[in-house]
Amino acid sequence: MAAELQLAAAEGRRVAPGDAETAAFAVRGMTVSYGPKPAVFSVDMTVPEGSMTAVIGPNGAGKSTLLKAALGLQTPLAGRATAFGQPVTDVRDRIAYVPQRASVDWGFPTRVIDVVAMGLYREMGLLGRFGARLKARAADAIARVGMAEFADRQIGQLSGGQQQRVFLARALAQDADLYLLDEPFAGVDAATEKAIIAVLKELKARGKTVVAVHHDLSTVTEYFDRVVLLNVRKIAEGAVGEAFTADTLRAAYGGRLAAADLPGAVHAI
């Protein structure tokens, strides 16, 4: 079964664009399956350095799976992922990942500052000290998401949106070059969303690359410069103006999308 899928994946995909070498993040021929049905099928994706890319698609489209497989958290049937021209596993220091609405134990004995310090693990290693320099970096990351007041709180004593910001801070502390964010705006209020997007735009301004799974079609144009539309297969990819159209959205979401949700309508407002 697995072999069949692998074969299909190999045959089915077109020759990959050759720019994986220079891209900040590139996925080639990625096929992932949890059972007999692939969740992600032969997906190619190329993210240029310094861009902000939205990964869009309906629930169950395989967006999270694609990110997880690219990071090696899920073993793909076929395909590979590179960052800055090297296998992802070789450049972990340069990649920060924020999982989808982390399903952690909120009663865990850990404060905001401790969670953010986990983003510094690659630098601390097993026995390195969490010294003044690293502490300052963690504090700075917390301040950037507006959580300075809460640094010493146990994480269970935060609201959902505040918890989301803590996980973003953990990624910021890492000071990576590529940020893979799985629905950073899920369950946050409008003010927090503004704060988060400001942080992401600042990353982009500093030449960092951001890839975010995003669900709110009405803000795609405002927040991102590139999109990847996904529904098991890749539907479209490119600059927002070209790839994010009524046609591609219909292809990704099927008939389930009201006309008012389509980009044409958004632009008309």
Added chain:
Amino acid sequence: MLFEALTLGLGYNASLVTLGAAALGMAAGVTGTFLYLRKRALVSDAISHATLPGIAAAFMLAVALGGDGRGLPVLLLGSAVSAALGLLAVQWLASRTRLTEDAAIGAVLSVFFGFGVVLLTVIQTLSTGRQAGLEDFLLGATAGMLRSEALLIAVGGLVTLAIVVVLRRPMLMTAFDPSHASAMGVNLTRTDIAMMGLVMAVTVVGLKIVGLILIVALLIIPPVAARFWSDRADRVVLLAGVVGGVAGWVGAAFSATAADLPTGPMIVLAAFALFCLSFLLAPGRGLMAAALRAASFRTRVHLRQGLLAIANDQPIYETLTLRLLARRGLALPDGVPTEAGRAAAARARLDEERWAIVRADPSLELAAARYDGLTPLEDVLTVDQISEIDARRPAPEALA
């Protein structure tokens, strides 16, 4: 006698046993914290029960080979092998069959333990002359323990501690958020194997002192007790080590005072006593602190409500509110406010109005987050900020 035991005054061997028990308790508490945070406590119960057939088989094998069969290293080796088999069996059942982990644990625990009991019975009927005292491994016994054995246990405990120090970060990250840990390059499988390996080491090392039935308690009670004292994982780990160490020390000393007191239950009871103390007395999360906090909170709520009612000329019906106001001289027992009561009421209302402005201003989000209807704004903002807010209040005459 107890005093001598606690202060290592019962001679060299007894002292060594007490120290060994303390080292073991520390290792168990520290290791157990990671187990507890990773939510694998029950797996360790399966592991410990799975040691029994290994002990018995190692004894039989040693006797068959013409040895004594009672040498601790041989028995511990046997227990480690069958504990590992038990762990593998749990993992295999949980991942390859439709059994859930708790069912797998139940199955492995009972089958291995049952098999071990059968082997023990066989040993008893076969070699009546050389009763090996293998039953001591069930509940732990330190009477007649050899010096070398105590030393082995103490060293085993300390080595385990050292390994924990090295692996604490990956183990904590794995326990807290496995996907993130993995994305940071932590190898989840290896970390989990290392953690279970440490648990197995503590179990095996602790067999002689605590016994296989109760070792899980020594792994779990210390972190649960420590959790009451801190919200920081590193401190919980340290405190659990302290709780385990003290429990080992006190328990071993107690059991040394009477010939037939099994060591394991004494140590576990000592740990449980420390748990009760933590549960009752810990500041913050302890029962008493929580009760005190709740009472003081209720008082503040009632006072505030009463004052706001006075400010708005509303009647007060709650008897508790009336009593609290009267006790503080803010109102007469029938609810008529005193002079001081009116002044306090005006202040309360002013505070509410200021808070309303703060909460509507997005630039004051951080301060607004501290609104609970009770904290005076003076505690949150500076005098300058407050006068700036007062300037925004619509009707200054309300100040009067």
